[in-house]
Amino acid sequence: MTPPTDLTCREMVELVNDYLEGGLAAGERARFEAHLSVCDPCTTYLAQVRETIRLAGRLTEESVPSEVRDELLRAFRSWKDA
Amino acid sequence: MASPEDLQLVRALRAGDEVAFMMLVERYGPAMLRLARMYVPTRVIAEDVVQEAWLGVLKGLDGFQGRSSLRTWIFRILVNTAKTRGQRESRSIPFSSLWSPNPESEPAVDPERFRSAGDASPYGWLDRPTSWEGVPEDRLLSQETLDHIQASIDGLPPNQREVIRLRDVLGWSSEEVREALDISATNQRVLLHRARSKVRAALERYFQEEMTKA
Ligand SMILES: [Zn+2]
Numbered sequence: 001m002t003p004p005t006d007l008t009c010r011e012m013v014e015l016v017n018d019y020l021e022g023g024l025a026a027g028e029r030a031r032f033e034a035h036l037s038v039c040d041p042c043t044t045y046l047a048q049v050r051e052t053i054r055l056a057g058r059l060t061e062e063s064v065p066s067e068v069r070d071e072l073l074r075a076f077r078s079w080k081d082a
Numbered sequence: 083m084a085s086p087e088d089l090q091l092v093r094a095l096r097a098g099d100e101v102a103f104m105m106l107v108e109r110y111g112p113a114m115l116r117l118a119r120m121y122v123p124t125r126v127i128a129e130d131v132v133q134e135a136w137l138g139v140l141k142g143l144d145g146f147q148g149r150s151s152l153r154t155w156i157f158r159i160l161v162n163t164a165k166t167r168g169q170r171e172s173r174s175i176p177f178s179s180l181w182s183p184n185p186e187s188e189p190a191v192d193p194e195r196f197r198s199a200g201d202a203s204p205y206g207w208l209d210r211p212t213s214w215e216g217v218p219e220d221r222l223l224s225q226e227t228l229d230h231i232q233a234s235i236d237g238l239p240p241n242q243r244e245v246i247r248l249r250d251v252l253g254w255s256s257e258e259v260r261e262a263l264d265i266s267a268t269n270q271r272v273l274l275h276r277a278r279s280k281v282r283a284a285l286e287r288y289f290q291e292e293m294t295k296a
Contacts, residue, residue: 052231
């Protein structure tokens, strides 16, 4: 199943993030894309990492505990009045 | 670089606008608390650090040059405050190691899922990933899926957890994260790579179970 390219699938999964981050040198990027063009499972893998990033973007942060918030507001007011 | 919104917020804070201040507290407070907690021994001290950092922010407003984004600047103050406090609390761990990835290798995918070196297709997929394209959008974005992602992020080592939160949950750029946390490009990249790989793997297991159930 491995296509005729010098990057193996096991190497590909370690390069996915650098690829997405624009961190691959031109030659490496070309090898990465050449592998993708002939390898379905690696294409699926890349799509899953992209999907993971998209879904993580839908999470919301927890909220600040109310006593911390109250204390910060008090601190802000005394800074303002100072 | 500071955005027009950043500059507007700075003006509002200087004018004593409580709504603007509380908006920032809500937006960055949780991340500030978690980060502070990485440098100091207790939650109570971390809350103290956050308060001290905000006071530092307010006192420093006149000196805000807008060379970095407002949030990067706020987090730089937070991290510096936390480091100073951490030293005072005599934490023995060197802070630089907080952001160093675990030196042991953490493969993105279980090596068992690839063929062996001697195979006709060396290191090709043996147990290939199943596409999620068949998973309906409302399933992907369901609260249950999101809770699952949240739980897998919470289970990461703290340095990986905070980097993926800033990058992917809060949507910061890699430059902002590096600047805010004062970490190297390499460390940021490795931590993010490991975090994303693990969260993907957790999601894969989750969807796999879902598909077998169906
Ligand atoms: Zn492949």
